[in-house]
Amino acid sequence: MNGRIGVPVTIRAMERSSTTPGGSARREATRQKLYEAAVTLIAEQGFSATTVDEIAERAGVAKGTVYYNFASKSVLFEELLRHGVGLLTASLREAAERTAAEGGGGVDALDAMIRAGLVFIDRYPAFTQLYVAELWRTNRAWQSTLMVVRQQAVAVVEGVLREGVANGEFSEEIDVPLTAAALVGMVLVAALDWKSFQPERSLDDVHSALSRLLQGRVSGRR
């Protein structure tokens, strides 16, 4: 149908996909505005219910600009996912490494990562919301992106668990992937509940509640 202009369009999409390092400062700023607009709208309404017009409007930009910067609505979304999870993964890794450097054990590392997770969710609640909402969907275009990105984050937790098992700090009977998923879930759901239903509480407060649960200090009075 549009064979007439098919080639230019394709080239435009190719040239300007992915987290282009060669973007001008202006362009990078526009992309950032679009990420910020998209993340809150999609967190609130979901991907399909959010229109490109809305995203453009909230970013204070014309619709055409969205398509000048991203090949399509779903590409915008995929890059948003990669961007966000990159931040989270870096933060988790940093927490684990810092604890190790300070001579803490596996439990300290897990605790530090819980805090890093809470800090992240505190700062980017909309991203977290959107991530959870999309993670377990099947048959979606960005399925593979999500898998990769999920594995990056969970792998950090698994690494700490595995090391703990190796040096005898954790029981050999623990199931590393499942326990990692459960820990992530614990933090994720507790934090989302915190943000949604009792946002006035402090991060320290939430952190100490989760620490207690992690260390099995729930049963038994003290």
Next chain:
Amino acid sequence: MNGRIGVPVTIRAMERSSTTPGGSARREATRQKLYEAAVTLIAEQGFSATTVDEIAERAGVAKGTVYYNFASKSVLFEELLRHGVGLLTASLREAAERTAAEGGGGVDALDAMIRAGLVFIDRYPAFTQLYVAELWRTNRAWQSTLMVVRQQAVAVVEGVLREGVANGEFSEEIDVPLTAAALVGMVLVAALDWKSFQPERSLDDVHSALSRLLQGRVSGRR
């Protein structure tokens, strides 16, 4: 806009809203088929990306039948939510009560509820998926339905925790709502990961991994 036909539509919607007990058996069967079709499609694609035509087709029913049975697409979805969470809540409550009757303590009750949660997710993975995807969204039509329904389920866990605190089995320092949310999250995320990424594992397997985590038997070899 549709004042011309506004009244008949409203009447039809009124007559036939909510989990009508007065429905004929035939009608109830049709509704059930529609729930089943809708739950998988929406879990896969999300609410907005799922069309009424698709739901009707998968249920093996004419589109008109959908609107004969439900006032709108979102009413169908809301009733689906209520229906599903009703099943879950009943199952959790039953587990807690059975344990209590058998003379078990709070930890046993929590453990039984973890299992009940896993059994539920094992049986209705699509519903769980869809529930998680919608729970923390804001600005949606069925927001209030979700809140009510969430509270029902979490309240069961909170009840067990509170009772444990009252009789001294659990520390008085635990934060009941937050700990309940964290426990729910632990089960939810672990189970969704199980179903999505290692579906071949047995329920018992997953259950024992979570039990261990609950009882703080992660640290310390044994």
Next chain:
DNA sequence: GTTTTTGCACTGACCAGTCAGTTCAAAAAC
């Protein structure tokens, strides 16, 4: 004979993606 379902044509709103045209800052030409 009443309730429920069917089949299908129809409408109007909405929306992803397109593209011809505009803007403007910096480079090139003079």
Next chain:
DNA sequence: GTTTTTGAACTGACTGGTCAGTGCAAAAAC
């Protein structure tokens, strides 16, 4: 140092298609 050219970035009206919901007469089920 002034004028001209260039091209990346941006704009917004427009298009082709999709979809929720309607209307209704006839058939099937009860």
